[in-house]
Amino acid sequence: GDLGPFNPGLPVEVPVWLAINLKQRQKCRLIPPEWMDVGKLEEIRDQERKEDTFTPMPSPYYMELTKLLLNYASDNIPRADEIRTLVKDTWDTRMAKLRLSADSFVRQQEAHAKLDNLTLMEINTTGTFLTQALDHMYKLRTNLQPGESSHSQEF
């Protein structure tokens, strides 16, 4: 699409890839998103630790954005190190919650689960493991029905 106009000193919204590129060429200063702030992230981290459910994150790409901005433009981000730690802590809490969820799901042998507010990054990290495990469980469970049609040929 169209971008600009680029006037010196005036902030303009651009796609992330362009922002990073311009920054690397030292042609601009990056303005971090509103949520990339110590106070806000502390709130999110605390809520994540308190609640059993997943906190809606300010961006579905919070991990990716944090990594990019802190790697290429940490000089434009106040208290960058604290932000890095806060985001990592939140991620760790969410992953632990995900595993806890998965375990109780498996124990109760549920058929369906609904996990709101997960981001793709989280889903992809545990996803393959979880779907395979559930696959195996399904096969083991269908073995419970006696009869010739229920045995699994491949394992």
Place this chain on the structure above:
Amino acid sequence: GFSFLQGSKLEIPLWLAKGLHDSKRRIISVELPKIYREAWRTVFSADANVVDLHKMGPYYYGLGSQLLNFENPENPEIAQTILQATDSVCSLQTFVARFRRIMDSSQNAYNEDTSVLVARLDELERALFHLGQKGLNDFQCWEKGQASQITASSLVQNYGKRKLAEVDG
């Protein structure tokens, strides 16, 4: 060919047993390996995590599922169903009980030594464990920024080496 006395006990491969098995003609009956029998089932229900499934298996789940194909013609059908069901339930419950540890250790980010745990997993569990590890490794790779680095394909690297050999030879 060979002929066997009725009632003799033999060890044969699973595929052969399956082929010979016929509930109507009763050519063979299958004796459950001890890990699937009553005594071991008690151990599993006490704490499935302590069992070394690799030593006992290593295809505990796979073999367990296959064994359900064999009806023991001596038992009344109902009891047989229950036995099969109990076997399956045990396998499933075992899987469920051990799941947490496999998940946690495969996704543990601290590179702690997991070799002790893995040694006691059966093959199905090991495959799962490796999947969990892969998920974690991919994430860490991304985190370090390696995901966006272009590395030479091993194919190309070998090509270069071969070319040199041709020149020398």
